[in-house]
Structures are given as structure tokens and as C-alpha cells.
Amino acid sequence: MNLKRLLYLFAIGLIPTVGHAQVHENIPANWFNLDFEQDSVLGISTEKTYQTLLKDKKSTPVIVAVLDGGVDVNHEDLKRVLWVNVKDSISNGKDNDKNGFINDKYGWNFIGNAKGENVHFDNLELTRLIRKNESKYAEVRASTTMTDKEKRDYNAYLKMVEVYNTKLDEARYGSLNYVGLKDNIDNLVKEINKDKSEITTADFDKLNPMGSRQKIAIRIAKEEIEKAGGFQKFYNDLKEGADYFGNQVAYHLNKEYDSRSIIGDNYDDASEYHYGNSDVTGPDALHGTHVAGIIAADRSNSIGIKGVADNVKILSVRLVPDGDERDKDVANGIRYAVDNGAKVINMSFGKGYAYNKPTVDAAVKYAMSKDVLLVHAAGNDSEDNDISPNYPNKFFTDSLGAITGVADAWITVGATGPRKNEELLATFSNYGKASVDVFAPGLYINSTTPHSEYKEEQGTSMASPVVAGLAAMLRSYYPQLTALETKEIIMNSVTKLDDSVRIKLEDGSFKTVKLADISISGGIVNAYKAVQKANEYIIKKKK
Incomplete structure (x- = not known):
């Protein structure tokens, strides 16, 4: 019996019948990095990949931008893997590198102001x-x-x-x-x-x-x-x-509440770029810190957890409040990440409505032109994204909403669990035959949280950075790969399962399907197979 049902019974004053506790026993804390054949969990075989295919192989650092609610830059398991703008790392109140962002040492915060004040809460779109x-x-x-x-x-x-x-x-x-x-x-x-x-x-x-x-x-x-x-x-x-x-x-949901005035920008001027402050942590960095750890928590130390990628620099861009992000900030966050060298951008956020989609589309096209791969969470509403779009997304549209193009170097990620059971597809995960590309571990994910702590979270927000970490691994060990090639490798190396999963339909009923029925690739990402595929790509490119 779940907590929501228990709360309902509490509300009407009835004593519930005792249910059986559902605990995730025998699931390792690092399960998303483990291998099904070796460990009996549907991880992405990260550890197996490093121990075999990538052993003694050289890599180059890759910048991964985490567009989120903030990252704790003092976390013990993240300090070594942070991107640092050495040209503007001194907090002297001056724009030392003349890029329009004052003292952007670890990245930028688009939902703060020059006085150091930050937006914490905001409305839904x-x-x-x-x-x-x-x-x-x-x-x-x-x-x-x-x-x-x-x-x-x-x-x-x-x-x-x-x-x-x-x-x-x-x-x-x-x-x-x-x-x-x-x-x-x-x-x-x-x-x-x-x-x-x-x-x-x-x-x-x-x-x-x-x-x-x-x-x-x-x-x-x-x-x-x-x-x-x-x-x-x-x-x-x-x-x-x-x-x-x-x-x-x-x-x-409070129509009387509007926190945007804190920023001091002209919100309707989508071309405005230089606003905000350098506080990339903000008032609540739990979500972004957790995401950053999944991607790149220090694999070389003996504390905490191990991220997916082992040679990454995390560039933090704060633009997600407790509420829905704003399209202007999303567009500027993408542009800032691209301009500062990010080759992979993780976006573990989304909403059901768009305010200024053309502005976001233009920023996505800019990222595509600079060979950047964007990875986005599918959403946690148990919905079909083909029917109920989750924004931002890879589809470019005109003023009437008609699709005019697609961002090729974009991966939308749904969430799966560790076992071949009713949790194979996370019950909350969105899906879509035309709109969701792959699935990745998103249940019971242990990762970094503020103040050098660790916590288990779940959501497509956790599945997306697993894929972003895999993309960073590929681009680090195979720098010859383009963003589009990296996506193709990830898509073509998924683990496909014959097991059925249950999805919730728009009318509230349920249907049994295969992962191939609710995604483009039809499977769960796999690092070991992806590296094998990358080797094949490199051999072909040399011929």
C-alpha cells in the first residue's frame, strides 16, 4: 500500500489494512554502473567497461554542462571534477575575461541578480x-x-x-x-x-x-x-x-506570486543575455548536485560514489527554480554552456507548456551548429510525450505548432529500474515511440547531495545524467566522434529486452507493451556495447 493511498485513508478517517512492505533488497547502491550478467541488475555496465575495454586507454577531458537548480561546488566528491574559468576565477567584482559575466568561476546563475539575491520559488508555466x-x-x-x-x-x-x-x-x-x-x-x-x-x-x-x-x-x-x-x-x-x-x-499554482522581479531583467526581451550572478549553488542545490554526481562523481578517490564518466569537468548553469524554468533562461543557459566549451549538456527538467519556444529552438540550433550533444529527461508524469509534449524537446515548430525540423544531436531519456519485474519501466516515466530515444536507470539512484552528503533519488532526472555521463565517456575516449555520431552509437548499442512493461494510457487505463513500442531505440543504454560500437566507428573513419 503506497503512501498516497494511506494519506487518502488518513484524510477520511479510516484505518487501512496492513500491506506488505516493498523494499529494494539486494540492490547495490552503485547498481546503475553495474552489469546484468555479472551483478544481476540492469545497470549500464560502466565498471565492466573501465575494467576491460577502456583499461589503460587514454582520455581527454570533456566539459559537461549541468543545466539545473544549482550544484554544491564544495562537495567532497565533486570538487576535483568541476569546470573552473581560470580567466575569471577571482571574486573581485570585475569581468576579468570580458565575456559579460562577472566572476563566473564555476559557471553562471540566470535566476539571480547582481546583488546576490536568488529566485528560489517560481510558478508553473x-x-x-x-x-x-x-x-x-x-x-x-x-x-x-x-x-x-x-x-x-x-x-x-x-x-x-x-x-x-x-x-x-x-x-x-x-x-x-x-x-x-x-x-x-x-x-x-x-x-x-x-x-x-x-x-x-x-x-x-x-x-x-x-x-x-x-x-x-x-x-x-x-x-x-x-x-x-x-x-x-x-x-x-x-x-x-x-x-x-x-x-x-x-x-x-499561486497566480498572485511572481518572483521574476528579483532578477531585474526585461523578461519579454528574449535577446537579453547578460543578467544573473555567479552563485551557481543557489538556495537549494539538491537536485543539481545529485545530477552532477551521477555524471561525474570522482572515480579516483575512495569516498562517496562513482559517476559514469571519469574525465569530465562539470560546468554548472543554474536556471531551474523550485517551480518551472523559464524559456528565456533555458535558451541563455544553453548558449552559455556552448560558448564555454561544453560538448554535452544535461537538462534534467521539463514542463508541459512552452512560453517562448522559438527562442529555445534557436538556442538548440546554435548548440547543434557547435557540435554539442543535448540530453534531456523525458518527464515523470507517466504520459506519452507523443501526445502530451514535454518542453523543451527536439522538435522545432512554427507559430501554429507544426513540426518544421528536428534537433539531430538530442537524446530524450526515460527511466528504468534494476530488475526484470514490474519496475523494469519506472511507473512514473514518460515514454513515446517518436519522442523518447532511450531508457536508462532512474530508480533508487544514490548520488551526491549538498554538504558532502549522499542520497537516493529517482526520476527521469536521474536517468538523463546516466546517458549524459555515457556520452561524455565516449567523447572523452574517442574525441574524433561528433555529437551526432555519439548519439548514433548510444542509440545503436542499447540492451533490448523481450520483457513486457505496463504503461498508463491517456484515459487512465493500462496497456502491456515492449520498450520498442514506447521508444525509438527500444532499449536501455549500455556503456560496454557503446564502447564496442565506438571502436567500430573509429575503424571505419580511418578507412
């Missing part, structure tokens, strides 16, 4: 679009006097309002019940009177609950302690849930 258009459509009704385009725009607005209202209702419900459960757990913890790290299920057995909700809170706590592997982890997850829904109500 859905909220921003409704706020922009609601006065325009306040008195409008569909009529025959509208042009076809006006009717399309109006109907699209009505659909957005419907989606918005649904999301807001869910967020309010989630916030109410997560906070309610957390309050009850907090009261029970006070009664137990022990440090959270020491609390066990036995402590809850000794309690005399007051009322049905405390009974349910105890039942939930006991089940989730078993699943999470301890009370502290369960409590942290519960707090994250309360914060998540609370932030949706307070910021993401």
Missing part, C-alpha cells in the same frame, strides 16, 4: 500563462467572429484553466493531508521522546493513540518505517511531501 491571459479572456466567449487562430488560442486557454483547477485541488488536498499526517506524527514523536534516528516500530506499538487519525498515523508510520529502512528516512520523506504540496499551493 501553466500558472504564468493563465495569469498572462485571464484578463484577455475574462469576458470572451467562443463566437463565429473569431478567426481560426483566435478560437484555437481561446480553447487552449480553457483547457489550461481546467488542468490548473485540477492541479490546484490536488495540491490543496495533498498539502492538507501531508501536513495533517506530519502534525500527528510530530505529536507521537514527542510522546516517544527519542531522537528520530533511534525510533523503531516497537516505539509506536507502546503508544495509546487518541482517536482514529492517531491510530492511522501509527499504522502508516510502522509500514513506512519498514519500507524506508528507518524512521528518520520515512520522516524526511513525509516532510518532503508536506513541503512539496505546500510549495505548490504557495508558489507553483
Whole structure:
């Protein structure tokens, strides 16, 4: 029984039936780098590749840009692998290298200002679009006097309002019940009177609950302690849930909240490039730090974890707030990464609506012209990206939304798990026969988090950097490869499985399919096979 279902029962005051805890036993912390034949997990065979095919082979450093919410540049497992702009690394308040970005030592932050203030929270793009258009459509009704385009725009607005209202209702419900459960757990913890790290299920057995909700809170706590592997982890997850829904109500879906004024830019001027500050860590660098570690956590030390690539410099570009990123910042982030030598760009973010797609498309085309490979997370909505686009994406479109071209050196990544079971395809992962290129490990991924700590996260946000790390490995050991060749090698070397997976359809029903039915390559990326394929490419190029 999952936590969402338990919260529903908590809300209506019913005591749930005890379910069986689902724990991921016998799955190594480094599973995404392991090999199925050797380790019985569906990793990408990173370790096997280094131990055999790449043993004693020379490599050259490759710059990988992490476009995200920030990276902890002081992390013990990342310090050695950071990109450093030696021409402008002195914090003297001057633009020493004359590139328009003052003291951009580790990269740049496009959601901050010159005073050092940073955007932490922002709306969803859905909220921003409704706020922009609601006065325009306040008195409008569909009529025959509208042009076809006006009717399309109006109907699209009505659909957005419907989606918005649904999301807001869910967020309010989630916030109410997560906070309610957390309050009850907090009261029970006070009664137990022990440090959270020491609390066990036995402590809850000794309690005399007051009322049905405390009974349910105890039942939930006991089940989730078993699943999470301890009370502290369960409590942290519960707090994250309360914060998540609370932030949706307070910021993401709040039409009255608008943090953009902090930046001081002219937001509607998409050509504006030089704004922001050099604080690439920002107020919450958990997500970006986790992503950076998957790509390139130091493989040469004996601490922490091992990233996929072993000769990488991480260039941090902060542009993702707690909320949806903005198209202007995405475009500028891509351009900044390209201008500073990135050969691979990881983008573990996405949204269901676009504000200024032409600006992002132009930046993507710029990256293509400079031989840069872009890797993007497919999204975590269990949706078909062919039907419900996730932005940004590789498809260039005109003003009517018709596809006019495709970014060739772009890889969209869905998420898979470690076993050939119901988690082969992560239940949250988006998919798409025409829009998702490959799959990669995205469940139970242990990686770096701020303050030199480590944590397990999941999402296509974790699968994307696995592929970005693989791309960096290939471009490091085979610098002759172009971005497009690197993509072709990754696509043509996937592990294809006959096992079926279950996907959720648009109408809410489920369907059993193969990975080949929901992606272009039909498989999970594999470093060992990719390096074998790269060797074949190099031999052909020499002939």
C-alpha cells in the first residue's frame, strides 16, 4: 500500500489494512554502473567497461554542462571534477575575461541578480500563462467572429484553466493531508521522546493513540518505517511531501506570486543575455548536485560514489527554480554552456507548456551548429510525450505548432529500474515511440547531495545524467566522434529486452507493451556495447 493511498485513508478517517512492505533488497547502491550478467541488475555496465575495454586507454577531458537548480561546488566528491574559468576565477567584482559575466568561476546563475539575491520559488508555466491571459479572456466567449487562430488560442486557454483547477485541488488536498499526517506524527514523536534516528516500530506499538487519525498515523508510520529502512528516512520523506504540496499551493499554482522581479531583467526581451550572478549553488542545490554526481562523481578517490564518466569537468548553469524554468533562461543557459566549451549538456527538467519556444529552438540550433550533444529527461508524469509534449524537446515548430525540423544531436531519456519485474519501466516515466530515444536507470539512484552528503533519488532526472555521463565517456575516449555520431552509437548499442512493461494510457487505463513500442531505440543504454560500437566507428573513419 503506497503512501498516497494511506494519506487518502488518513484524510477520511479510516484505518487501512496492513500491506506488505516493498523494499529494494539486494540492490547495490552503485547498481546503475553495474552489469546484468555479472551483478544481476540492469545497470549500464560502466565498471565492466573501465575494467576491460577502456583499461589503460587514454582520455581527454570533456566539459559537461549541468543545466539545473544549482550544484554544491564544495562537495567532497565533486570538487576535483568541476569546470573552473581560470580567466575569471577571482571574486573581485570585475569581468576579468570580458565575456559579460562577472566572476563566473564555476559557471553562471540566470535566476539571480547582481546583488546576490536568488529566485528560489517560481510558478508553473501553466500558472504564468493563465495569469498572462485571464484578463484577455475574462469576458470572451467562443463566437463565429473569431478567426481560426483566435478560437484555437481561446480553447487552449480553457483547457489550461481546467488542468490548473485540477492541479490546484490536488495540491490543496495533498498539502492538507501531508501536513495533517506530519502534525500527528510530530505529536507521537514527542510522546516517544527519542531522537528520530533511534525510533523503531516497537516505539509506536507502546503508544495509546487518541482517536482514529492517531491510530492511522501509527499504522502508516510502522509500514513506512519498514519500507524506508528507518524512521528518520520515512520522516524526511513525509516532510518532503508536506513541503512539496505546500510549495505548490504557495508558489507553483499561486497566480498572485511572481518572483521574476528579483532578477531585474526585461523578461519579454528574449535577446537579453547578460543578467544573473555567479552563485551557481543557489538556495537549494539538491537536485543539481545529485545530477552532477551521477555524471561525474570522482572515480579516483575512495569516498562517496562513482559517476559514469571519469574525465569530465562539470560546468554548472543554474536556471531551474523550485517551480518551472523559464524559456528565456533555458535558451541563455544553453548558449552559455556552448560558448564555454561544453560538448554535452544535461537538462534534467521539463514542463508541459512552452512560453517562448522559438527562442529555445534557436538556442538548440546554435548548440547543434557547435557540435554539442543535448540530453534531456523525458518527464515523470507517466504520459506519452507523443501526445502530451514535454518542453523543451527536439522538435522545432512554427507559430501554429507544426513540426518544421528536428534537433539531430538530442537524446530524450526515460527511466528504468534494476530488475526484470514490474519496475523494469519506472511507473512514473514518460515514454513515446517518436519522442523518447532511450531508457536508462532512474530508480533508487544514490548520488551526491549538498554538504558532502549522499542520497537516493529517482526520476527521469536521474536517468538523463546516466546517458549524459555515457556520452561524455565516449567523447572523452574517442574525441574524433561528433555529437551526432555519439548519439548514433548510444542509440545503436542499447540492451533490448523481450520483457513486457505496463504503461498508463491517456484515459487512465493500462496497456502491456515492449520498450520498442514506447521508444525509438527500444532499449536501455549500455556503456560496454557503446564502447564496442565506438571502436567500430573509429575503424571505419580511418578507412
